[in-house]
Amino acid sequence: MPLSRTTSPSSPGRGLLTGDRYRAELDDGRELYLDGELVTDPATHPAFRPAVDELARLLDLQHQPEHEELLTWKDPDTGLRLARGYQPPYTLEELRLQRRSAEFWHAEALGQHGRSPAFMASIAVGVYDFRHRLEGARTGFGANAEAWYRHCARNDLVLSHALGDPQVDRSADPVDDPDLALRVLEENDRGIVVRGAKQLTTLAPLAHEVLVYLSASFAQRRGEQFVVWFALPLNTPGLVTLCREPLGSAPWGHAHPLGARYDEQDAMLFFDDVLVPWDRVFLLRDADLARTGLGRINAWSAYVGHIRYRERLRTLLATATLLAESIGVDGFRNIQEDLGRLAGYAELTEYFLDAAEARAAVTDGGLLAPGDTAASRVWSAEVAGSAVEIVRSIGASGLLMQPTAKDLANPRLRPQLDRYMRGRGIGAEQKSRLFRLAWELTGDGFGQRQDLYEAVHRGDLARNRINLFKRYDQGAVRERLQRLISEPVTASPVSTAPASTDFQEVHP
Template identity: 60%
Template sequence: MDISNALGVMTGERYRASLDDGREVWLAGERVANVAEHPAFRGVVDEFARLFDLRIESEADRELNTFLSPETGNPVSRSYALPRTREELRAKFAASEWWMRESLGQLGRSPDFMANVVVGLYDYHEELEREREGFGANAVNYHRYAMEHDLVLTHALGDPQIDRSASPLDDPDLALRVVEKNERGVVIRGAKQLATLAPFSHEVLVYLNAVTAMRGAEEFVLWFALPMNAKGLKILCREPLGERGNGHSHPLGRRFDEQDAMLFFDDVEIPWERLFLLENNLLAVKGLSRLNAWSMQSTHIRFHERLRLFVSVAAMLAESIGVNAFRGIQENVGELISYAETLRLGIAGAEASAVTTPGGLLAPAPSYGLGFWSADVSARVVELVRRIGASGLIMQPTEADLAAPELRPFLEKYMRGHDIDVDRKARLFRVAWELVGDGFGSRQELYEYLHRGDPGAGRTRLLRTYDRSEVDARLTELISAPLHA
């Protein structure tokens, strides 16, 4: 993969231009000519461009977020760093903290998240090489390529919801599959969901489907990377959740609606150099935790920032309507703080308990249990803010209402708050409504519940892998003799 023209860390201007690459993006039955210029996507593109420029605006931010590539000398994103010491691991996650803080914890597919998946792919390269000569080298080369070009990536892991009671072995359209092999690579056919950030990404990584562990399903097991403008790849976007032209502002959705998409692979050819694994169920299952070793920590850091935002929103809502001294409200805000603090300590613990992987990198301790806990408490967090904001979440004036001279006296008299004017109160409640009430908030909550994987299946895996041996032995010893009164 060519890095001869790579420029290293992305800038806002380069990012905007990079999205005009002929990709086939569909929205509401129409093909989008240029993602960066489309009204439904422009706000998110602007936000990413802002973040890319802000990341290197000051010397302190550049030092935090970038390092010099040992191969090209380009400044590259620290999200792609391969940590081998505790100092390098801390520096890596300090960059993750920057991304999540600056995006208020709202970007589940921030570039930092998927860059860390690519770090996991690199870490697994020796096992991939042993499986098939060249596959491990492809993983190493792809990490280098993505880092040197500072690619924005998505992944597409779910199979289409056609008939979950049926097997792809009976109906192959139920899962993405290889339909041809040739000297150039493989040809694939099928669909994948949900590719979060797809229209705003440069490439997609695919490394999971529902039949990965199914015997006889080898044709459905494939890991690869593909540019979003690949011939035969169609990107179908859901309804946008930002500005909708009805007078009500969407300060979060306009900036952070990262989109979700179905990907249709209409006999798409994947070159051999972009393939990392084929037709090995066991190696695929084993590799999933390795790929997520760093991205899981990135997810925890993001969700912690999201919880911090909820704490501030809840506390300010309570203050704005004079209920902050009520015992029940204080308990509600305190409960929110307890979740944020629990996660903060879990993040610190995973980093402090870092282990060296078989690939020689230093990774946070496995923390899937913390992830499934996060998925559960997310709904409770939303419920608590709804309780505090109550009916005020529904009825707030728009900016146009606030600017209307005939309405202004009534708004100032009846819609002001406790030591807060009507303008700031309306905007505060508008942010809260986006978090817990409208389509953007509903999508974010569903995302929190699902994106770490099915919680039930995850807990079952925890049961199978949790080491009970020491306590089991002590308990067995305890009950092996009569229990004295």
């Protein structure tokens, strides 16, 4: 069960979620709004049901015997089998098991689940790893973090996280206008009271709980009242969830298999003087520790996120190849070059994952964390648009004009469609499905949302480049160059010796 309004994180766990249990647990009395109306049960609402059903299908895979060893692990303390994403890795083999499990999940979802349960579970692992630092800052906070992690893992909770601040006035300081950011209003014997909002909380309408922690954009801001980490069930009194427009349906006949299944939903969270119990607070008013912790707790999620991105690139590559084959351009040199570029992107993601494993190191919390691959996150954001553009350029105008299922069923239209809208070795009906799939990936509301997600979810690209520059060790090269320019350049003597013949010339 999701944590109720009164349940402690130390309550006994129920083990792996089933799809049916997940559906039932979403009907928990949360205050959830879509298009101005209160949604009482996301699992049965037509806007959310396909996405809930897809998550339920994936959760059910954990219970199939052939996937048990890959997708689950046995908790030594309880004997429960838990989701692999929640396993704290102590060895390289355990880290690689996380990778293989995440690869399975993201292959099933075609790389479209940015905030998959596997991704968010790895952030819970990061919070668990950081517990000693949290405890050192304030007695009890580390114990709270550990208890919350165990509660999530032992109940296989689906999580969301909230970082972004409302786009009210980014030029202003929240100290001068406190409504610009979530803040702590008071501390009392029961906990802390928070007021404010968090935007773009992906998956919140379909999750059990939300983890709230300091956004990187707070790095230079003043005001300790804005620095807080906590986690809450999404049915907490005073917590209001507002959904954006769904992206998985259209009124004119086209099926939207990707948007319907994989629209994770993004939401605004409004905290209307919400009480956060003390056992749900992990960090308070310590900006330096929050900045340090931001990278630490996301070490594993960055790794899992890159696994997801690799699968998205593979999906784009396969789609582009099928498009090219369907209209007979796959033999054209420029098309092959574009496909090769996309294949190169997909292959590079493998190198980045291997590098993260090769650079893995034990943290002060005792877990094995993937090595920092900040450059790969910058690169991923830089090439994301190019990857989508390759698919668009191959599909070209065909992405815009494809018949619907009802068009294909119309006896007056069908002969024309079979003659003029077929492809090379592919009928009009299958070709229309392929091109509509490509449009969903790259052009319609769902595709544009996925493209924007790639651009923004890794954080501000300019800031990430600057941080990469500041962290990169140039010491040895700078020293050599300083030595080189410290003295005047002298002309090298010209040698009059005959050229050496101590080699054998080799011709290809």
